[in-house]
Amino acid sequence: MEKQGETTIHDIAKKLNIAASTVSRALNNNPIISEPTRKLIEKTAKEMGYRPNIMAANLRTKKTNTIGVVVPLINRHFFSSVISGVEEVAYNRGFAVTISQSNDNFEKEEKIAQTLFSNRVDGLIVSIGMQTKTFDHLRLFSERKVPLVFFDRVVDEIEADKIVVDDYRGGFKATEHLIEQGGSIIAHIGGPLNVKIYQDRLAGFKDAMKKAGLPVDESMLIHNSLTRADGTNAIKKLLQNKIKPDAIFCANDTSALSVIIYLRQMEIKVPDDILIVGFSNEPFSEVVTPSISTIRQPGFEMGKKAADLLIRQIKLKEKSNRFQTFVMPTELIVRESSVRK
């Protein structure tokens, strides 16, 4: 008849006629507890099906041993690699990881941030969404001294540790490669310019063009959200130009894929008629025909680094307020879509 909820340390204490504090200490492997007592308590706890109430412990200790990860989309190889990297080091160091996806939706990102803050995560690892142009939901953390690490799509306006890839060099290398392969009228399908990585990829593109003495016509520059549909629209538009591109640097693999599929339908040959390079090295880019040349980003390493930095901050506890930005190298992977036979 008893409204019996979960077993608590008090239940155990009562059963053994000892104090709850002793039970707590034993269960936390506090060396001050004698071996026999600990053994007994552990045994009884198991028998009674005891499960610690972490919320209560967290409330008391003001630590959750949890780190939050916010990404635009978990179903992107790059992001899930980062997540795996984060998990790898977090789990090894006793932290749980809670993952949320913003779907590149600003309101959702805001809500996630609020929720994570209210849940008092010990720290946050974030890559912002494409629509994100204001940052109060993230300043929430930095201002309250909750450790914060940005990766990939970072925000300049907030001081924090940041991990980015060298998007500028990535864009430069990709474009340089297209030029080496004979491209001269080169288009760029890029992302929204409020996101720094897309600025940088564009800047790399422009500088490579400049270095080669090639003109960058505005009609060859398209900015959208880089989805499958956006990619198709972009290539349609490019093909309507008086002068058509003979090469395209796409700021992600998804739009490169769209372009390739659309060109196939139009019976325009890749790479013979148009050279293509993507960005991110999504798994499909390797298996598509023609396989897509792309820029590899070390996602797993970035995730490990992010978690490492974050946990370091958590442990140091508002000691240092020197923030660093780490730039990870990119690598050009040459495949079929950009090489003329």
Add this chain to the structure above:
Amino acid sequence: MEKQGETTIHDIAKKLNIAASTVSRALNNNPIISEPTRKLIEKTAKEMGYRPNIMAANLRTKKTNTIGVVVPLINRHFFSSVISGVEEVAYNRGFAVTISQSNDNFEKEEKIAQTLFSNRVDGLIVSIGMQTKTFDHLRLFSERKVPLVFFDRVVDEIEADKIVVDDYRGGFKATEHLIEQGGSIIAHIGGPLNVKIYQDRLAGFKDAMKKAGLPVDESMLIHNSLTRADGTNAIKKLLQNKIKPDAIFCANDTSALSVIIYLRQMEIKVPDDILIVGFSNEPFSEVVTPSISTIRQPGFEMGKKAADLLIRQIKLKEKSNRFQTFVMPTELIVRESSVRK
């Protein structure tokens, strides 16, 4: 000098010379509070940068408004579709979602379950890992009356709501299609048989063969974890048989992809020499050459259904203990890999 932490309702109460309970009620939009008081409190809360401590509230109410989702791998289109479905309905009904991936690793799955339980999630949505053969970590939930919904890789041994696709019919349809296309020596690359979906896909395969009067030779049956590497090993092995298959039903798209890539290297033509059907409709299966025929599973709908069932259970609170299993339909998508011209 004060060791000033986060603002609490008490801080607000003190500042306004009212009771903390009034603040609490106002902030929770309790209609019993007068409009002016609420407005004042809300204004002050905002000014003071108040953020509710959800852990404290949860501890008190014994509800977390959080549901846990455990999947083997977030970076599978099927699973991330399910997750999106779960999120869609969960967010709309005021629940947060915390996502974890087991990486098909049993120890990790166990640890995740423990952590989620200790964090007192209000309910759990699970698809088990390939190695999972014991279920105490999940019984933990069912026995303590924490709502539990399984999807896709369900466990027979635990009573709970379950959402599966019709794997048997999926396997049957895939195989029947291969037979219609002229396959007669048909191999099956399947998953581990401790996981029910792979049993069912295999059963569908066998029954379709039987119905067509075709023999199922043990040498044509391979069971592994369906990774890229496993797929390659499987096809290598199949090609070593005296009699080689002229069609293969792969229990997922990943292994189908491996097979296609390996066969391409061996200069064996798909579909001309060997017909292939996969399972799951991963995005890459559409864009690969040849595109992969496959079985579509309605992931997003399954996620929505799972969340709906779970939240229903959470609201009903141990009312009903009638559990249901929902079988979602599968659809054969015919593409290039299984159609002889």
Add this chain to the structure above:
DNA sequence: TTGTAAGCGTTATCAT
């Protein structure tokens, strides 16, 4: 409509 006070399950401080 608002205030008082108890309690959620832990951990930490101070005694013993």
Add this chain to the structure above:
DNA sequence: ATGATAACGCTTACAA
């Protein structure tokens, strides 16, 4: 080595 007790920040009877 163990016990008693207060506190973490919130919600909720019950009182006023």
